[in-house]
Amino acid sequence: MYDLIIIGGGPAGLAAGIYAVRFGLDTLILERNEISGQISMADIVENYPGFPSISGLELMERYRTHAQEAGAKTRITEVLSVRTEGTKKIVSTDSGDLKAKAVIIATGANPKHLGVPGEKEFVSKGVSYCAICDGPFFKNKTVVVVGGGNSAVTDALYLSKVAQKVYLVHRRDHLRAAKVLQDRAVANSNIELILNTLVLEIIGSKEGVKKVEKIILQDINSKEIRELSTNGVFIYVGIHPNTEFVNVEKDAEGFIKTDRWMETSEKGIYAAGDCHDTPIWQLVAAVRDGAVAATAAYEYIEKIK
Numbered sequence: 001m002y003d004l005i006i007i008g009g010g011p012a013g014l015a016a017g018i019y020a021v022r023f024g025l026d027t028l029i030l031e032r033n034e035i036s037g038q039i040s041m042a043d044i045v046e047n048y049p050g051f052p053s054i055s056g057l058e059l060m061e062r063y064r065t066h067a068q069e070a071g072a073k074t075r076i077t078e079v080l081s082v083r084t085e086g087t088k089k090i091v092s093t094d095s096g097d098l099k100a101k102a103v104i105i106a107t108g109a110n111p112k113h114l115g116v117p118g119e120k121e122f123v124s125k126g127v128s129y130c131a132i133c134d135g136p137f138f139k140n141k142t143v144v145v146v147g148g149g150n151s152a153v154t155d156a157l158y159l160s161k162v163a164q165k166v167y168l169v170h171r172r173d174h175l176r177a178a179k180v181l182q183d184r185a186v187a188n189s190n191i192e193l194i195l196n197t198l199v200l201e202i203i204g205s206k207e208g209v210k211k212v213e214k215i216i217l218q219d220i221n222s223k224e225i226r227e228l229s230t231n232g233v234f235i236y237v238g239i240h241p242n243t244e245f246v247n248v249e250k251d252a253e254g255f256i257k258t259d260r261w262m263e264t265s266e267k268g269i270y271a272a273g274d275c276h277d278t279p280i281w282q283l284v285a286a287v288r289d290g291a292v293a294a295t296a297a298y299e300y301i302e303k304i305k
Contacts, residue, residue, distance in 0.1 A: 001088065001099040001100060001101070002026050002027065002028045002098065002099065002100040002101070003020075003025035003026040003027065003100065003101050003102070003301055004020050004025045004026070004027045004028070004100055004101065004102050004103070004104065004294075004297050004301070005027075005028050005029075005030060005089070005091050005098060005100040005102075005103050005104075006020070006027065006028070006029045006030065006072075006103075006104045006106060007030050007079050007082070007091065007103065007104070007105050007106060007107055008029075008030070008031070008105065008106035008107040008108060008242075008273070008275070009029050009030070009031035009037070009064070009074065009106075010037030010038070010039070010040075010060075010106060010108050010273060010274075010286065011037055011039060011060070011063060011273065011283055011286040011287050011290070012106040012108075012272040012273025012274075012286040012287065012289050012290040012293075013029055013031075013104070013106035013272070013273070013290060014029065014063040014064060014066070014067045014072075014290070015063070015272075015286070015287040015288075015289075015290030015291055015294075016104050016106060016272055016289075016290035016291065016293050016294040016297075017029045017067040017070070017072035017290075017294075018066055018067050018070050018072065018290075018294075019290065019291050019294035019295060020072065020294040020297065020298065021067075021070045021071040021072050022070065023294065023295075023298040025294075025297070025298060025301065027071075027072045027073065028072075028073045028074075028075060028098070028100070029067065029072050029073065029074045029075070030074075030075055030076075030077055030079055030091070030093065030098075031074060031075070031076050031077075032076070032077070032078055032079075033076070034076065037056075037060050037063075037108065038108060038109070038239075038274070039056040039059065039060060039283050040056050040057045040059075040060040041056060041057075041130050041132045041133060042055070042056030042057075042132065042154070043055060043056070043131075043132050043154075043155075043158045044056075044158075045059055045283065047282075047283075047284070048283050048284060049284065056132075059283075077093040077094060077095050078093060078094040079091060079092070079093050079107075079245055080092045080093060080094060080245060081245050081246070082103055082105070082245065082246045082247075082269065083247075084266060084267075084268070084269070087101065087268070087304050088100070088101065089101065089102060089103045089268060089269065091103060101268065101300075101301045101304065102268045102269070102270070102297040102300055102301055103268065103269050103270070104262075104269075104270045104271070104272055104290070104293045104294065104297060105243070105246055105256065105264075105269065105270065105271045105272070105275060105276075106271070106272045106273045106275065106286075106289075106290060106293075107241070107242040107243065107273075107275045108241075108242055108273055108274045108275055109239035109240055109241045109242060109274040109275060109281070110239060110240050110242060111129040111235065111236065111237075111238075111239055111240075112237050112238040112239060112240050113235065113237075114146065114199060114235055114237060116199055116200060116201055116202060117200075117201045117202070118201050118202030118203055118204065118212075119202055119233075119235070121202075121204075121210070122202055122204050122210065122211070122212050122233075125204065125210045125211050125212065126202075126204055126211050126212025126230075126231060126232045126233060127202060127212060127232075127233050127235065128232065128233070128234050128235070129234070129235055129236070130234075131145075131155035131158050131159050131234050132155075132158065134232070134234075135155075135158060135159050135162045135163075136162060137232070138159070138162060138163050138231055138232045139162050139163070140163070140164045141163055141164060141231040141232065142163065142164060142165045142166075142167075142229065142230050142231050142232075143159055143163045143165070143166055143167070143230060143231060143232040143233070143234060144166075144167045144168075144169055144199075144215055144228065144230045144232070144233045144234070145159065145166060145167070145168050145169070145234045145236065146169050146170075146199055146233065146234070146235045146236065146237060147169075147170060147235065147236030147237050148168075148170035148171075148172055148174075148175040148176045148177060149175075149176045149177055149236060149238075150176075150177045150178055150181060151236040152168065152170070152177065152234075152236035153168070153175060153177035153181040153182065153184075153185050154177075154181060155234060155236065156168045156185060156191055156234075157181070157184055157185060157188065157191070159234065160188050160190040160191050163190075163232075164190075165190065165192070166190055166191045166192070167191075167192050167194055167228065167230070168185060168191055168192070168193050168194065169194045169197050169199060169217065170193070170194070170195050170196075170197070171196070171197065171198055171220065172195065172196065173195050173196050174195070175193075175195075194217070194228075196219060196220045196221055197217050197218065197219055197220065198217065198218045198220060199215055199216070199217060199233075200215075200216040200217065200218050200225070201215065201216040202215050202216075202233055203215065203216065211231070212230060212231060212232055212233055213229065213230075213231075214227050214228060214229045214230060215227070215228050215230055215233060239274060239281065240253070240254065241253070241254045241255045241256070241274065241275045241276075242275055243255070243256050243271075243275050246269070247266075248264040248265045248266050248269060248271075249264065249265035251277055255275065255276055255277040255278075256271040256275055256276040256277065257276070257277050258270070258271050258276045258277065260292075261292060261293075261295075261296040262276070262289055262292050262293035262296055263296055263300075267300070268297075268300055268304075270293040270296055270297055271289075271293070272286065272289035272290045272292070272293040273285075273286035273289050273290065274286060276289070
């Protein structure tokens with residue numbers, strides 16, 4: 001039996017692992033994939049203290065190396081459920097059950113879908129949720145980015161270096177991204193903002209090689225509908241937490257509710273990072289959450305000894 005099992009190998013999970021082993025806890029980090037954490041998909045990270053400019057993938061590799069060298073064990077496996085039996089936590093995986101005295105859930109979140117016709121049909125055929133992953137396929141082509149937050153504007157800026165033209169479509173009359181990102185987007189001659197506008201449908205060729213060809217837009221104020229030719233659509237309209245496998249108290253959107261020590265409604269089970277009801281989905285907040293959760297888990301384990 002482990003002292004602590006951490007589910008998720010992103011920034012929150014790895015930060016928790018580093019703190020946990022420093023407390024002397026026998027710690028196992030479970031990861032679903034070799035590359036974890038949404039931040040690993042970021043071209044450039046500019047707002048993490050101490051690193052004025054670093055790629056998301058390099059930062060994740062540094063986290064992982066740090067955690068492993070500190071003494072945290074890692075394993076690739078799919079977690080199916082978490083339950084409590086007495087003072088033990090049972091983590092069921094696709095390779096068998098694991099036992100621990102405490103569990104930290106740091107499973108992050110996945111992109112939300114627009115839910116419009118054509119979106120599902122053209123995924124990986126012009127529809128994408130990751131500019132870093134798929135941007136190079138659109139060199140010197142036209143793309144549309146849907147959304148107005150930090151992720152949408154950051155990736156629009158990245159795509160502007162690759163694509164011939166980038167349209168940034170947002171349903172509100174102003175962007176929600178940080179001002180420095182907005183200023184860059186407005187100043188970029190390769191990016192055109194289309195505000196107060198909804199995406200109604202994604203259309204493409206259905207014979208031969210499937211690919212996106214255009215989108216249908218509607219102006220929210222005038223209700224005017226028009227077509228916009230494009231080779232790709234990159235969607236950034238929020239995130240959905242990966243929390244279905246655990247039965248603890250959650251909010252209406254599935255984010256795990258925690259107290260200030262990251263403890264859930266179940267004693268000895270903690271949540272950290274984007275999967276819990278955090279006020280901001282930011283790298284620095286996820287790392288902080290991981291440290292707090294590991295500290296709380298250590299104190300809990302000490303009490304039940």
